[in-house]
Structures are given as C-alpha cells and as structure tokens.
Amino acid sequence: MATAGLRLDGVTVRFDANGDDEPVIAVDGITHEIGEHRFVSIVGPSGCGKSTLLNVVAGLQRPTSGTVEIDGARVTGPDRRTGMVFQEDSTLPWKTVTENIVFGMRVLGVPKKERAARARAMVELVGLQGFESAYPSMLSGGMRQRVALARTLAQRPSVLLMDEPFAALDQQTRLLLGAEVRRIWGRTQQTVLFVTHDMSEALLMSQQVWVMSYRPGRIIDVIDVDLPDDRDAGVVSTPRFNELRNRMWESLQKEAMRGFIAESA
Numbered sequence: 001m002a003t004a005g006l007r008l009d010g011v012t013v014r015f016d017a018n019g020d021d022e023p024v025i026a027v028d029g030i031t032h033e034i035g036e037h038r039f040v041s042i043v044g045p046s047g048c049g050k051s052t053l054l055n056v057v058a059g060l061q062r063p064t065s066g067t068v069e070i071d072g073a074r075v076t077g078p079d080r081r082t083g084m085v086f087q088e089d090s091t092l093p094w095k096t097v098t099e100n101i102v103f104g105m106r107v108l109g110v111p112k113k114e115r116a117a118r119a120r121a122m123v124e125l126v127g128l129q130g131f132e133s134a135y136p137s138m139l140s141g142g143m144r145q146r147v148a149l150a151r152t153l154a155q156r157p158s159v160l161l162m163d164e165p166f167a168a169l170d171q172q173t174r175l176l177l178g179a180e181v182r183r184i185w186g187r188t189q190q191t192v193l194f195v196t197h198d199m200s201e202a203l204l205m206s207q208q209v210w211v212m213s214y215r216p217g218r219i220i221d222v223i224d225v226d227l228p229d230d231r232d233a234g235v236v237s238t239p240r241f242n243e244l245r246n247r248m249w250e251s252l253q254k255e256a257m258r259g260f261i262a263e264s265a
Helices: 050-058 097-108 111-125 143-154 171-188 199-205 235-236 237-265
Strands: 004-014 026-033 037-043 066-070 082-085 161-164 191-195 208-212 217-222
Touching: 004 050, 004 237, 026 050, 026 066, 026 217, 037 050, 037 199, 050 082, 050 161, 050 191, 082 143, 097 111, 097 143, 111 143, 111 171, 143 171, 161 171, 171 199, 199 235, 199 237, 208 237, 217 237, 235 237
Parallel strands: 037 191, 037 208, 082 161, 161 191
Antiparallel strands: 004 026, 004 066, 208 217
16 A cells, blocks of 8 residues: 655634634644654544544645645645544445445445455455454444444555544453554554544554644644554553653643633533
8 A cells, every 4th residue: 555644734724603703723733744654643632623633634624724735745625545434333234344345445436356355355454354244233343443444444545544433432442453453554554643532542553642732722742652563452551651641641631621621611
C-alpha cells in the first residue's frame, strides 16, 4: 500500500452561531506534520474538536482557514487517499463479512477479480478466517469493528483515519484490539491518525500523541511514545507507560475540567 505524509497548516474551523451568539471556534490554527508510515493519536476532552479535525483531513469538512496536504497534494474535498473507520457500527447487517469488505471496493470501481483477492487478504489480515460467510448479527462488537477496518483497508487508502473506533467496547477488548490494530499497521505501511478519549489506548498504539485543549481546540502537548515497537497489552503495567500516562493527564486535567464546567453550564 502507498504511504503518505500529512501536513496541517494553520487549520481553523469556525461554526457560525444563530442570532446573537458568538461563533464557535472548534479548531484553532493547528499546524503539524505526520511523516510517512507514522501512527499518531489525538486525545482531548469532549467537544475539543478532535472529530472535526479528522473530518477536515478526510475532506468531509472544509476548514475556515488553513490547508491540509497529503503527500504534497492539497485536500479540497472527499479524498480517496483517506479511509475512515468510525465509532458507530458501520457494518451492513444484510451482508456477510466478505460482502461487507467488498462493498467499498465496488463503489470505487475495483474489478471483480481484484475485489475477491483483496477481500481474502483482508480477512486473513484482521483475523476473521472462518467467518467469511457470517452476518454481523453473528459477530461480537470487536469482530464487527474488524470487518469495518478490513473494508477500509481493502480500499487501500494512503492515510487511515480512525474516530474512536473502539469506544463501544469493554476495556479488555479495547486493549487487545488496539494491539491488533498496531500489528496490522505494521504490515500495511500506512499513515494513521487515531482519535480516542482513552489515554492508555493512545499510548498502547501510537508513536506520538497530540493532546488537544478544550475549545478552541489547539495542540497543547506533543508526546513522543518511546515504548518498544513490539509492544502488546502487557506494556500498560510498566513504569515507563505510567510515566507517559501521568504526563498526558497533567496536560489534560485542566482542559477536561474546563470542558466539564462549560458543558454543565
């Protein structure tokens, strides 16, 4: 699969309010880069603009100002170079695992023979062998998210965007599936931008974590995750993991309280 570098240059998103209310600045002047085949997570309090920023990268939301570039080419609208995995269960209940994986490729016009080959490869990659003919109702929540991931990967995006894809899962499943996604990323050679509320999840999966402030959303800390490349869920019990998590919480605590007070007002 192709890889891509991602560049955000002064990205700001403002939503105009009705009446006399002040406009809402969801994202404010974000300038950062992600190199090829890098895994970066974004954490921040609710309402800080994480998902908005992801939508801008995907071309689903136009920035009020600033630009996004993938591999040097500007994003101006929905872009086939990006693939998105959402929080909600996005599997089609009337289609089997294989049919779900094939669906996106059919929309893109991938030839039938190639669709079948890619689907088989993705089933193996995400560990769903033996479930090719199963329907989503027969699968656990974690398995359905594997199907959604496989469908997105089969389209061969250069940049993979993941918007809290494990939020509906229990903590044990999240940690195990997070380690699995990291293994898959190591094989697919993609650039990944992953949004999560879970600090442990961010550290388990990422090479770098961006911490966002409450509105207006800005990057207030960048944490390089110097944990072993071959980490698994067991790394959460190590002293270094806890040191990094404590640093993240120090950056987040004030912003989370600010967001809590604002949302409760």
